[in-house]
Amino acid sequence: MASIKDVAQRAGVSVATVSRALSGNGKVSVASKQAVQQAAKELDYVLSYNASSLASGRSRNIGIVMPTVSRWYYSNVLQGATQELNERGYDLTLYNTSGEQRHRDAVFQDLLMRQRLDAAITVTLKLTAPELHQLRAVKKPLVALGGLLPQVDTIRVDDFNIAALATEHLISLGHRDIGFLGGTDEFNIDFKLPSARLDGFEYALDQADIQVNQQWLLDADFTMTLAYQKVRSMLSNPRGRPTALLCASDEMAFGAIVAARDLGLNVPRDFSVVGIDGHEQGELFGLTTIAQHPKEQGEAAVTLIMQLLGEEAMPQGKAPEFFPTEFVLRSSTAPPATP
Amino acid sequence: MASIKDVAQRAGVSVATVSRALSGNGKVSVASKQAVQQAAKELDYVLSYNASSLASGRSRNIGIVMPTVSRWYYSNVLQGATQELNERGYDLTLYNTSGEQRHRDAVFQDLLMRQRLDAAITVTLKLTAPELHQLRAVKKPLVALGGLLPQVDTIRVDDFNIAALATEHLISLGHRDIGFLGGTDEFNIDFKLPSARLDGFEYALDQADIQVNQQWLLDADFTMTLAYQKVRSMLSNPRGRPTALLCASDEMAFGAIVAARDLGLNVPRDFSVVGIDGHEQGELFGLTTIAQHPKEQGEAAVTLIMQLLGEEAMPQGKAPEFFPTEFVLRSSTAPPATP
DNA sequence: CTGAAAGCGCTTACAG
DNA sequence: CTGAAAGCGCTTACAG
Numbered sequence: 001m002a003s004i005k006d007v008a009q010r011a012g013v014s015v016a017t018v019s020r021a022l023s024g025n026g027k028v029s030v031a032s033k034q035a036v037q038q039a040a041k042e043l044d045y046v047l048s049y050n051a052s053s054l055a056s057g058r059s060r061n062i063g064i065v066m067p068t069v070s071r072w073y074y075s076n077v078l079q080g081a082t083q084e085l086n087e088r089g090y091d092l093t094l095y096n097t098s099g100e101q102r103h104r105d106a107v108f109q110d111l112l113m114r115q116r117l118d119a120a121i122t123v124t125l126k127l128t129a130p131e132l133h134q135l136r137a138v139k140k141p142l143v144a145l146g147g148l149l150p151q152v153d154t155i156r157v158d159d160f161n162i163a164a165l166a167t168e169h170l171i172s173l174g175h176r177d178i179g180f181l182g183g184t185d186e187f188n189i190d191f192k193l194p195s196a197r198l199d200g201f202e203y204a205l206d207q208a209d210i211q212v213n214q215q216w217l218l219d220a221d222f223t224m225t226l227a228y229q230k231v232r233s234m235l236s237n238p239r240g241r242p243t244a245l246l247c248a249s250d251e252m253a254f255g256a257i258v259a260a261r262d263l264g265l266n267v268p269r270d271f272s273v274v275g276i277d278g279h280e281q282g283e284l285f286g287l288t289t290i291a292q293h294p295k296e297q298g299e300a301a302v303t304l305i306m307q308l309l310g311e312e313a314m315p316q317g318k319a320p321e322f323f324p325t326e327f328v329l330r331s332s333t334a335p336p337a338t339p
Numbered sequence: 340m341a342s343i344k345d346v347a348q349r350a351g352v353s354v355a356t357v358s359r360a361l362s363g364n365g366k367v368s369v370a371s372k373q374a375v376q377q378a379a380k381e382l383d384y385v386l387s388y389n390a391s392s393l394a395s396g397r398s399r400n401i402g403i404v405m406p407t408v409s410r411w412y413y414s415n416v417l418q419g420a421t422q423e424l425n426e427r428g429y430d431l432t433l434y435n436t437s438g439e440q441r442h443r444d445a446v447f448q449d450l451l452m453r454q455r456l457d458a459a460i461t462v463t464l465k466l467t468a469p470e471l472h473q474l475r476a477v478k479k480p481l482v483a484l485g486g487l488l489p490q491v492d493t494i495r496v497d498d499f500n501i502a503a504l505a506t507e508h509l510i511s512l513g514h515r516d517i518g519f520l521g522g523t524d525e526f527n528i529d530f531k532l533p534s535a536r537l538d539g540f541e542y543a544l545d546q547a548d549i550q551v552n553q554q555w556l557l558d559a560d561f562t563m564t565l566a567y568q569k570v571r572s573m574l575s576n577p578r579g580r581p582t583a584l585l586c587a588s589d590e591m592a593f594g595a596i597v598a599a600r601d602l603g604l605n606v607p608r609d610f611s612v613v614g615i616d617g618h619e620q621g622e623l624f625g626l627t628t629i630a631q632h633p634k635e636q637g638e639a640a641v642t643l644i645m646q647l648l649g650e651e652a653m654p655q656g657k658a659p660e661f662f663p664t665e666f667v668l669r670s671s672t673a674p675p676a677t678p
Numbered sequence: 679c680t681g682a683a684a685g686c687g688c689t690t691a692c693a694g
Numbered sequence: 695c696t697g698a699a700a701g702c703g704c705t706t707a708c709a710g
Contacts, residue, residue, distance in 0.1 A: 001454075003702095004704065005703080015681090015703090016681060016706080017681075019704070019705060019706085020679090020680090020705090023705085027680090028680085029679055032680085046452045046453065046454055046476060047453055047454065048454045048702085048704065049389075049453035049454055049704095050388075050392040050393040050454065050455060050704085051686090051702070051703035051704035052453075052704055052705075053704090054389040054688085054702090054704070054705090055685075055703080055705040056704080056705055057686075057705095059389065061455075069417050070415045070634070071414075074414075075409045075413075075417075076409045078408050078414075078417075079407065079409035079435065082433050082434070083435055083438055086434060086435055087442055089445065089449055091434075093400075093430050093431065093432050093433075094417070094432070095425060096418065096421040096422055096425055098418070099426075103422070103425060103426055106425060106426065106428065110428055113385045114385065114388035115340075115385055115386065116388045116430070137385060139340060224619075224623055225619060225620065225623050258623060280563075280564060281563050284567050284594065342686095342687060342688085343687060352696080355690080355696070355697055355698080355699095356695085358689060359689090359690095359695095362689085364690085366695055366696090367695070367696085368695055368696090371695080386687090388688095389686085391687080392688090392702090393686090393687080393689090393701095394687080395688080395689055396689095396702075454703095
């Protein structure tokens with residue numbers, strides 16, 4: 001591999017001039033610049049970023065840590081973040097904490113600790129105290145997406161109010177028998193969000209003087225398949241079923257809709273369903289939902305990182321506390337059929 | 340930040356010994372090792388990977404380039420690859436070529452060219468000649484997943500035979516009026532796979548002396564939503580509709596099934612549907628499909644990379660030409676209703 | 679605008 | 695088992 005020395009020699013200038021010509025830092029005469037560029041091209045010169053980073057102290061590399069990448073929310077966050085970063089000439093290094101504990105430990109103890117990053121983004125991760133300590137030891141900017149980390153800049157939607165709003169929508173349509181399909185405890189441990197959504201749901205019911213029916217409080221793993229089973233079972237209960245259901249994710253809402261249909265129920269006439277997410281497939285299912293725009297959340301995290309790195313101006317005024325969401329009214333909700 | 344010098348000083352040894360103790364390369368006495376580890380811990384020492392990589396020539400960092408990450412196939416490949424890499428103590432750097440051309444150029448001209456990688460994986464990318472030249476200039480191992488790159492180790496499924504097999508399944512059930520829902524030209528340009536699937540479909544029909552009905556050759560963008568529209572339109576055609584449909588992706592097959600149901604058709608009695616992918620939701624839709632295990636493809640790509648890097652032993656015998664797939668028979672296919 | 683030189687923080691023959 | 699030292703390939707004050 002040609003190094004900067006080879007280029008300098010061929011162009012008849014010093015390595016300092018090559019560095020300046022190629023990086024754009026500092027003044028270089030047009031003639032030198034051209035000579036350098038030509039020499040670099042002829043030699044297929046490729047800059048060593050390790051050397052460059054070591055010398056300059058900047059890596060132009062951002063880390064992102066998430067519990068999985070193969071789910072809708074995460075892959076969309078990643079799509080947004082990677083596009084924004086690549087566009088700015090930054091690399092994105094991906095860390096996945098899924099799998100065994102040993103695996104997660106490796107990420108925090110080794111991978112993230114190697115100073116290759118200018119900053120890091122964590123997505124819906126609840127870190128242990130030692131993990132947070134380790135992350136801080138790197139002394140780089142940190143942004144949390146979705147989860148709430150102590151003393152870390154956070155971008156997140158208002159889960160409580162989203163759930164309350166969706167519930168109020170159902171109540172205002174006339175529903176009083178309303179179920180909730182949230183996440184299992186497993187998810188609450190890591191993400192904390194399903195419980196905020198449940199809280200919002202219960203708050204809205206309480207405000208309307210409606211009792212929560214414990215039988216209609218379900219949980220699943222955010223997938224369509226398990227949601228289908230749970231909802232189908234609930235709807236088959238001969239002792240009564242709700243007329244509406246709030247789901248903590250759109251994919252679970254799809255499962256709920258399919259389950260209702262398979263039982264011969266008409267959605268929304270016999271059974272209303274609301275989701276939370278804004279999944280593309282929601283259109284096909286006619287799903288009423290609250291869109292949270294994960295791709296834009298990923299972009300926003302990158303923008304915030306750039307501001308913390310001083311690469312971009314801080315916005316004037318105070319940052320909004322919550323990332324904006326949007327109520328999307330479609331055909332899966334309607335007043336309950338009059339008995 | 341504490342550097343290796345600080346650790347050496349505190350532990351009362353040389354930097355060489357610190358390096359050996361922490362990396363595990365070379366012999367170190369137990370006493371020295373303990374002193375070093377303790378000093379490192381007390382100082383919150385974090386290794387600089389840039390310095391380490393520069394000195395050793397190895398980055399322990401693999402690049403992966405894909406056209407998007409927010410689609411089922413890609414996010415699963417990524418999930419498999421990142422898990423395998425993290426487990427081996429490797430980083431994964433993600434490049435996304437979606438978006439504007441300028442963006443794609445940036446990835447190939449700048450990001451990938453910076454020698455930060457030990458190797459790279461491209462996923463279903465058809466590279467231009469200059470792009471391939473640039474990638475080669477880096478002189479690192481390269482593995483192609485899904486696409487076929489000249490003179491590059493490739494992992495891919497046998498698209499032609501998969502499609503032929505699925506088609507033969509329908510023919511053997513008694514279908515003769517069979518449609519195909521593939522990818523639009525846009526996808527063929529980048530990926531090349533939809534056309535291989537179409538070829539396999541046509542081959543199977545030809546073998547059975549069945550004429551291809553051009554009216555039933557549809558294309559979409561691999562999403563459920565557009566597939567729904569296309570299939571619904573085809574099924575509504577008063578001049579006749581097929582009794583079965585092969586879809587080049589499971590998500591499109593879901594759209595097809597929903598479209599048929601919305602028109603009052605029974606799947607599979609009135610209309611059989613086969614997919615290609617092995618999407619988790621297939622179970623819920625009862626979709627007969629051919630599973631291609633993208634997560635495992637991602638893992639296999641990593642294993643191959645490790646072999647090329649000499650980190651793992653090459654397998655004995657010749658590598659199989661194609662990545663294995665699996666026929667999954669469920670309830671979306673049946674003999675056509677007798678007219 | 680340009681070059682010589684120090685320095686970024688490691689790894690690794692080399693000699694002992 | 696250990697240390698002194700060269701070297702990895704850049705960037706960037708500094709002096710001109």
